Amino acid sequence: MMDSEEKIQRIDLPGLRIVRYPDPRLREACDEVPGVSDAVRALVDRMFELMFAARGVGLAAPQVGVTVRLFVASPTFQDTDRRVYINPQLTMLDGSQDGDEGCLSFPNISSRVKRYNVAAIRATGLDGNVFEEVGEELTARIFQHEMDHLNGTLLVNRMGSVAKLSHRRALKNLEEEFGKK
Numbered sequence: 001m002m003d004s005e006e007k008i009q010r011i012d013l014p015g016l017r018i019v020r021y022p023d024p025r026l027r028e029a030c031d032e033v034p035g036v037s038d039a040v041r042a043l044v045d046r047m048f049e050l051m052f053a054a055r056g057v058g059l060a061a062p063q064v065g066v067t068v069r070l071f072v073a074s075p076t077f078q079d080t081d082r083r084v085y086i087n088p089q090l091t092m093l094d095g096s097q098d099g100d101e102g103c104l105s106f107p108n109i110s111s112r113v114k115r116y117n118v119a120a121i122r123a124t125g126l127d128g129n130v131f132e133e134v135g136e137e138l139t140a141r142i143f144q145h146e147m148d149h150l151n152g153t154l155l156v157n158r159m160g161s162v163a164k165l166s167h168r169r170a171l172k173n174l175e176e177e178f179g180k181k
């Protein structure tokens with residue numbers, strides 16, 4: 001069993017890709033990040049590169065096959081809006097929102113998912129300091145979606161039975177594609 005420092009040290013950065021459902025790494029519970037090292041900063045840079053290229057607004061480390069507790073986000077999808085959450089925890093949830101949600105590990109699938117409308121998060125930043133941020137609407141949705149990833153919970157687990165049925169074909173295609181590798 002690799003510890004999380006080893007997981008981070010051994011990453012082949014140029015070889016990182018966004019992994020898709022049903023890759024088993026997406027189901028693993030992730031380990032705490034031991035500290036903000038150069039390797040962590042390099043991983044974060046690479047994750048932003050992959051996230052922006054895929055036109056996403058959030059990306060969790062397990063989505064690039066690195067099962068540690070870290071995610072990046074850019075709710076405004078601006079290159080200058082780069083938010084990093086290391087060892088994050090949700091500290092407050094309030095209200096509710098119902099809207100479409102996608103995931104870079106489920107290309108071309110979006111589904112209605114009910115979420116809290118406000119979410120507060122506590123995390124360590126790239127500077128090593130703990131900070132707190134309150135997100136609303138899309139930002140709150142990103143927080144909850146990415147926290148799900150760190151716990152091995154996926155979009156497909158948040159879909160209702162009707163949504164799952166309507167995406168049956170697309171999900172099956174992803175399963176078949178993965179099976180061919």
Ligand code: NI
Pocket residue numbers: 102103104105145149
């Ligand atoms: Ni996702």
